[in-house]
Amino acid sequence: MFKGVALSVLASVTFGVLYFFSKLLGDLDSQQTFGWRIISTLPFLTLFMLFSGDFVHVKTIYKRMIEKPILLLLLVITSSLTCFQLWLFLWGPMNGRGLQVSLGYFLLPLVLVLAGSIFYKEKLSKFQMVAVAFAALGVGHELWRLGSIAWETMSVAVGYSLYFLIRKKIGTDNLGGFWWDILICIPLAIYFTQTGFNAYGQFMDSPSLVLVVVGLGFLSAIGLGSYILASRYLPMILFGLLSYLEPVLLALASLALGESIAKEEWLTYIPIWCAVGVLVIEGTIHLYKQKQRKKNLQLNIEKFNQH
Template structure:
């Protein structure tokens, strides 16, 4: 569990950095940025998988495609669900829709918790119930405030749970499955990067873009790889609730990029931050409890050993 929590936190922090990182990719537009993100992420992800020993999962899926041809259309659908989310993640801050996208990430954990409780029969602790309550208040206030819900928000909130659920059903919920998600979208990335745009010309005029794209691939591989691994190690409910750290960081990044939080919006963000705080407190208490249990176990073993020595 601790490994999954650490990976989830690492992914959220990396995504927060990436949201702000888009400013270094100007004057690339959102489609060009998406294309180069896919092209740059796959090599770094492959290196990451070589280091972690997960390369075998790529060939396992390749063999499954030949044995079970029906898998290929579902893998393509999985790739579209994943990569359109990655496109939207970059499109939002570049086009001044960062807060709408971040609201989708506020709503996403609630949907993940619902999926975990309904489909996987996972139980919530008291701390988690309190966190969900605060989250519902915050998200509910925002929906009431704006009188509706933006399409960016809906897509983020619904497509990701479907994506993770389908990966578990297909048994591709590992880095190999994610590698195939990126690999299958490469034709689109090549088209957007080399045919549909003048991004190579822009790189000649703005040499910093070359380093920015390399950094984009490195950060993306680190964040997305950690996120995928966390989804494998954690129950659906815990994975969903920990995802609340990401929208908090995305909101801060959007503010740093010039978007403003109006006075009426604070009733959205404050309950969300309280929900994250409750999860942090629960995590700290859980770690302290584990340490106490470990110390007690060590003491018991020492006591038994001493009695045996005396006897």
């Protein structure tokens, strides 16, 4: 379990560091940054999967595509969804919208809870009902304040949920499926690297930018790979709890980069943070009860052996 916890924390910290990376990208705009991130991530992701043994999933999905070509069309859809999220992840802090993006990551688990209830008929626990109520209060305040909720927030919360649901439905919810999503997006990524002023000349003017782009790909592969591997080694509840570390770090990174929460926005953020807190409490109680059950079972086995 320690290995899973370490991988999950490594993933969250890596994603937080990536927020700060936006300040090292010189004059690259968000489209160019996205393009170079996709291109530089693929080789490191491939190495990571070869090392972890996950590359077998790439081959399995390829065989499925040969048997059912319709799968390629579905992969184009999931590729579009994930690549948009990867673009938005760096676009946010580069354009002073990091807090809105991080709020989307806070809302994401709650949207997934609702999606599970609607699409998979999963029953909400009392804690989850309270959490959803808190989240609804925060979203409701934002709707009352602005007439809408930030598109960045909704794009993360709803877009990622749709992405996860589709991947689960078509059986590509593993690192191999993500590898295909990145590969399919490479032509678009190459196009984006050529946009903007002095697209390639910037690397001549600032050779260190090459190292920054390589670091961008390396960190992306480590973060995403560690996140997927952590889901293998951890109970789902604990994995879910640790995943809340990421939006906390993203929010802190946004504040460190100079963003701020306006006075009228606190009634949006606080209820959503409370919703996350309720889910953390529920998960902690569940883990405690699970530990107690294992402890009692062990005691009963020892008593039985003594008799």
